[in-house]
Amino acid sequence: MTPAARVQAAIDLLDEILEAARRGGAAADTLIARYFATRRYAGSKDRRAVRELAYAAIRLCGEAPVTGRAAMLAVAARDPALAALFTGEGHAPARIAPDEPVAAEGVAPEWLRTALAASGLADAELAALVERAPLDIRINRLVDVAVAIPGAEPIPGLPDALRLPSGVNVEALPEWAAGAIEVQDAGSQIVTLAAQAAPGQRIVDLCAGAGGKTLALVVAMMNDGAILASDSDRGRLSRLLPRATRASASIVTTRLLDPGREAEALADWADEADCVLIDAPCSGTGTWRRNPEARWRLTPDRLARLVETQGRLLDVGAALVKPGGALVHIVCSLLDAEGAGQVARFLVRHPRWRAEPLALPAGRAHGDGMRLTPAHDGTDGFFVARLRAPC
Numbered sequence: 001m002t003p004a005a006r007v008q009a010a011i012d013l014l015d016e017i018l019e020a021a022r023r024g025g026a027a028a029d030t031l032i033a034r035y036f037a038t039r040r041y042a043g044s045k046d047r048r049a050v051r052e053l054a055y056a057a058i059r060l061c062g063e064a065p066v067t068g069r070a071a072m073l074a075v076a077a078r079d080p081a082l083a084a085l086f087t088g089e090g091h092a093p094a095r096i097a098p099d100e101p102v103a104a105e106g107v108a109p110e111w112l113r114t115a116l117a118a119s120g121l122a123d124a125e126l127a128a129l130v131e132r133a134p135l136d137i138r139i140n141r142l143v144d145v146a147v148a149i150p151g152a153e154p155i156p157g158l159p160d161a162l163r164l165p166s167g168v169n170v171e172a173l174p175e176w177a178a179g180a181i182e183v184q185d186a187g188s189q190i191v192t193l194a195a196q197a198a199p200g201q202r203i204v205d206l207c208a209g210a211g212g213k214t215l216a217l218v219v220a221m222m223n224d225g226a227i228l229a230s231d232s233d234r235g236r237l238s239r240l241l242p243r244a245t246r247a248s249a250s251i252v253t254t255r256l257l258d259p260g261r262e263a264e265a266l267a268d269w270a271d272e273a274d275c276v277l278i279d280a281p282c283s284g285t286g287t288w289r290r291n292p293e294a295r296w297r298l299t300p301d302r303l304a305r306l307v308e309t310q311g312r313l314l315d316v317g318a319a320l321v322k323p324g325g326a327l328v329h330i331v332c333s334l335l336d337a338e339g340a341g342q343v344a345r346f347l348v349r350h351p352r353w354r355a356e357p358l359a360l361p362a363g364r365a366h367g368d369g370m371r372l373t374p375a376h377d378g379t380d381g382f383f384v385a386r387l388r389a390p391c
């Protein structure tokens with residue numbers, strides 16, 4: 001592909017990504033993979049270049065642009081060499097007309113900017129929400145294999161974490177094949193520490209997904225005790241046990257939940273758990289670095305539904321905690337409605353519960369918990385709180 005043809009391909013892809021965002025369709029990464037699956041003539045350099053162009057446009061535009069071309073024109077407005085490729089010749093994009101719409105630059109749609117500011121996120125922190133994310137791994141101490149990855153840097157406060165140079169294909173590393181490493185953002189590793197998991201405990205990971213945090217809990221428990229990993233998404237949950245096997249983790253069982261009927265499905269764990277960890281479904285405002293088009297998908301209605309589900313799941317989880325045990329609320333969001341506000345409302349509904357101070361290797365106190373942000377901590381954005389049940 002010529003450089004100009006790559007730009008047109010990125011514009012076509014952006015149109016698909018925008019349409020999917022409007023209709024709740026597939027994520028950008030999936031659409032990019034599908035696009036190239038039917039265009040075998042594109043080589044690996046073409047794929048990388050088109051992907052980078054598309055993501056540059058997504059990161060630059062806070063509001064969903066009217067078209068993919070308007071988004072790419074915003075990138076071209078900053079890059080004269082890119083603008084010069086709009087020649088209209090061959091597979092190149094059409095010439096730029098003087099009155100063409102150009103998407104506005106921005107970090108987020110206005111309503112979300114306002115909500116983030118109201119949640120105490122300073123303007124200076126906003127830009128970092130859509131910067132490129134680093135590649136972090138967690139070393140799995142259950143597997144006795146030395147981890148020696150060229151260029152890997154330690155992450156302060158996390159002895160089991162490494163930050164890798166960008167572009168490393170983790171799944172091609174011998175350490176990955178041996179189950180000795182997992183890809184996991186440092187922030188995700190840090191908030192999991194709030195569970196204070198220890199050998200012999202019984203823990204419920206209520207929204208376990210494919211098990212990112214579950215596997216970190218198993219290591220903290222030295223594979224001794226019991227973890228019930230549940231989720232309402234069959235596809236994600238089905239990936240958990242194969243991952244656990246690869247990681248030599250044998251204390252995990254899984255349970256598929258029916259949304260709205262979680263309490264019935266978990267009744268056998270009532271008052272049983274040392275800790276219930278709820279890594280709740282959320283808006284993901286803290287992970288825009290990895291999914292920047294997510295900010296084109298979120299609506300006030302969708303946010304309200306997430307907030308309602310989080311509150312309900314906190315109540316479901318609380319019923320599983322044994323007297324004196326703990327409930328950990330985690331969201332990868334920086335909106336107070338999902339984090340500090342959610343916990344404040346929980347404490348009103350459950351006045352005998354107490355928020356416990358947390359000592360984590362990164363983050364700042366926020367409301368009754370702690371908050372990590374890309375700008376301050378170099379991690380994805382998270383809110384985490386630890387709530388102690390009455391004895």
Ligand SMILES: C[S@@+](CC[C@H](N)C(=O)[O-])C[C@H]1O[C@@H](n2cnc3c(N)ncnc32)[C@H](O)[C@@H]1O
Nearest residue numbers: 207208209211212213231232233259279280281
């Ligand atoms: C932030 S993700 C969890 C990520 C996972 N803990 C990890 O570390 O990889 C939130 C999860 O909540 C799940 N979820 C959504 N509604 C749920 C419900 N009603 N009950 C249980 N899980 C639910 C989603 O399927 C999703 O996997």
